[in-house]
Amino acid sequence: MxxxxxxxxxxxxxxxxxxxxxxxxxxLARAVADDPLVLDLLLGLPRIKRQPNLLLAVLRLLxxxxxxxxxxxxxxxxxxxxxxxxxxxxxxxxxxxxxAASLLPALARVVGPLALVEVGCSAGLLLQLDRxxxxxxxxxxxxxxxxxxxxxxxxxxxxxxxLPDDVPQVVHRVGIDRNPLDPADPDTVxxxxxxxxxxxxxxxxxxxxxxxxxxxxxxxHERVTGDLxxxxxxxxxxxxxxxxxxxxxxxxLLYLDDDARAGFAEATAGVHVLAAESPGxxxxxxxxxxxxxxxxxxxxxxxxxxxxxxxxxxx
Numbered sequence: 605m606x607x608x609x610x611x612x613x614x615x616x617x618x619x620x621x622x623x624x625x626x627x628x629x630x631x632l633a634r635a636v637a638d639d640p641l642v643l644d645l646l647l648g649l650p651r652i653k654r655q656p657n658l659l660l661a662v663l664r665l666l667x668x669x670x671x672x673x674x675x676x677x678x679x680x681x682x683x684x685x686x687x688x689x690x691x692x693x694x695x696x697x698x699x700x701x702x703x704a705a706s707l708l709p710a711l712a713r714v715v716g717p718l719a720l721v722e723v724g725c726s727a728g729l730l731l732q733l734d735r736x737x738x739x740x741x742x743x744x745x746x747x748x749x750x751x752x753x754x755x756x757x758x759x760x761x762x763x764x765x766x767l768p769d770d771v772p773q774v775v776h777r778v779g780i781d782r783n784p785l786d787p788a789d790p791d792t793v794x795x796x797x798x799x800x801x802x803x804x805x806x807x808x809x810x811x812x813x814x815x816x817x818x819x820x821x822x823x824x825h826e827r828v829t830g831d832l833x834x835x836x837x838x839x840x841x842x843x844x845x846x847x848x849x850x851x852x853x854x855x856x857l858l859y860l861d862d863d864a865r866a867g868f869a870e871a872t873a874g875v876h877v878l879a880a881e882s883p884g885x886x887x888x889x890x891x892x893x894x895x896x897x898x899x900x901x902x903x904x905x906x907x908x909x910x911x912x913x914x915x916x917x918x919x
């Protein structure tokens with residue numbers, strides 16, 4: 605990946621992913637694409653570490669969101685070594701609990717009790733999906749699922765979609781990640797807050813994140829550190845008898861190369877796979893506006909969803 609490729613990646617982030625959800629990040633990404641100094645920093649990193657999300661989150665973690673492109677440039681010029689070190693040490697591990705509302709209608713199709721295995725689990729907030737409440741706003745009114753006393757995830761529904769009447773029964777949960785995060789660790793909290801984009805959704809996302817982390821800390825799941833393709837066979841083999849295995853992948857498989865995706869498919873053969881991934885990663889489909897993802901069950905596309913949750917539509 606050369607300089608032009610990196611610049612194009614940041615322009616695409618600005619024009620497709622951030623333009624509506626985080627206009628300020630869109631402006632910063634466009635500035636990065638035209639800034640030789642910042643591009644030099646990115647070109648000195650491994651390809652997987654050049655992501656716009658990672659750079660912008662590290663900047664936010666270290667000193668807050670840059671005011672504009674000039675401020676971003678000055679901070680890289682003054683503090684490039686520390687920014688580089690943090691980008692090498694960390695990974696994009698956005699853990700947005702609202703995505704659970706996108707997954708629930710598809711997961712309801714699987715007969716339980718369930719054993720959930722999430723790849724790229726971060727702090728495992730999606731593994732707690734049966735402990736959330738849900739309020740789906742449809743043309744016919746509000747369809748409520750699960751409890752109303754804890755964290756309730758709101759989601760608008762466009763089109764006729766079969767919605768569950770209850771949350772699934774989950775009897776076992778495992779998260780696999782190269783660096784699984786401890787939801788009780790203050791550094792985890794700080795990093796996941798830094799990954800939240802500034803913009804119209806920021807306040808609501810931060811308001812969800814705290815209670816979701818507290819819930820995950822109170823109900824720890826099994827954490828497996830390692831490569832997801834290498835770890836999956838052993839994890840699946842160790843699941844309790846009588847539980848239906850379901851592998852969850854949410855904005856994770858897009859980071860795998862073709863060989864790793866083939867290894868994932870082989871490791872999950874005969875097992876339910878619930879995915880919320882960009883078009884073309886699991887399901888062949890044209891790009892969606894504003895970075896929307898396709899939610900699929902066992903390779904069958906069921907709905908499209910906002911990348912950070914909150915809105916779904918029938919395919």
